[in-house]
Amino acid sequence: MKANIGLWMAAVVAVATSAGAGEIRGKITLKGSPPPNPVVKDLSADPNCSKLVKEAFQIPMHRVAPDGGLADVFVTLAGITGKSTGASAKPAVLDQKGCQYVPYVLAIQTKQTLLVKNSDPLLHNVHVTPTAAGNKVRNLAQLPGGPDLEFSFDAPEKFVRFKCDVHPWMFAYVCVEDHPWFALSGEDGTYVIRDVPPGKYTLEASHRKLGTLKKEIEVTDGVVNVDFVFEVK
Numbered sequence: 001m002k003a004n005i006g007l008w009m010a011a012v013v014a015v016a017t018s019a020g021a022g023e024i025r026g027k028i029t030l031k032g033s034p035p036p037n038p039v040v041k042d043l044s045a046d047p048n049c050s051k052l053v054k055e056a057f058q059i060p061m062h063r064v065a066p067d068g069g070l071a072d073v074f075v076t077l078a079g080i081t082g083k084s085t086g087a088s089a090k091p092a093v094l095d096q097k098g099c100q101y102v103p104y105v106l107a108i109q110t111k112q113t114l115l116v117k118n119s120d121p122l123l124h125n126v127h128v129t130p131t132a133a134g135n136k137v138r139n140l141a142q143l144p145g146g147p148d149l150e151f152s153f154d155a156p157e158k159f160v161r162f163k164c165d166v167h168p169w170m171f172a173y174v175c176v177e178d179h180p181w182f183a184l185s186g187e188d189g190t191y192v193i194r195d196v197p198p199g200k201y202t203l204e205a206s207h208r209k210l211g212t213l214k215k216e217i218e219v220t221d222g223v224v225n226v227d228f229v230f231e232v233k
């Protein structure tokens with residue numbers, strides 16, 4: 001009986017919390033035509049890759065939908081530190097598949113575990129090169145069928161670079177935030193940030209190649225719509 005009362009109390013608290021929180025959503029658009037994405041055709045740096053991957057592929061530096069929707073934009077509340085829930089969050093996953101990193105851009109919290117998998121029947125070398133104080137450079141070989149590698153970062157940093165020293169075309173970029181109120185825009189350019197405590201914030205939208213845009217916003221207990229338009233200069 002005591003346990004039941006505890007559960008009931010927890011449910012009441014959860015409802016009260018989400019009713020008092022807001023949501024930020026919107027769409028990121030790109031105006032103008034970006035340079036074409038680089039195409040990787042020559043995988044001969046590793047004959048195992050040329051055997052495995054028969055088709056040329058693009059490095060998705062700019063992922064733009066037909067209507068201009070821009071993917072892989074990191075949208076976050078600026079200037080908030082010490083609010084990470086990363087230590088108890090579900091691990092994020094970065095895979096190596098077909099001699100590419102999947103996904104190309106990822107976002108996690110400080111202290112959140114990032115598992116790097118090797119789904120390929122060949123050796124990769126995971127070399128991460130953060131620059132923020134508190135984040136460590138690491139360089140680890142990963143054999144085919146080997147266990148997942150575990151990474152985590154102590155400091156917020158945008159677009160931490162992962163590279164493979166065996167395959168010079170392999171890069172991924174991980175945004176690390178010190179709180180949970182961020183999102184990456186999807187293929188259609190839209191994003192949603194849920195459960196945001198009401199207040200005034202600077203909302204930042206960052207694209208690795210196109211820079212950062214900012215807007216001053218106010219979150220109440222409803223939905224606030226904030227769009228950003230990047231321009232190719």
Ligand SMILES: [Cu+2]
Pocket residue numbers: 096099123124125164165166167170
């Ligand atoms: Cu590799």
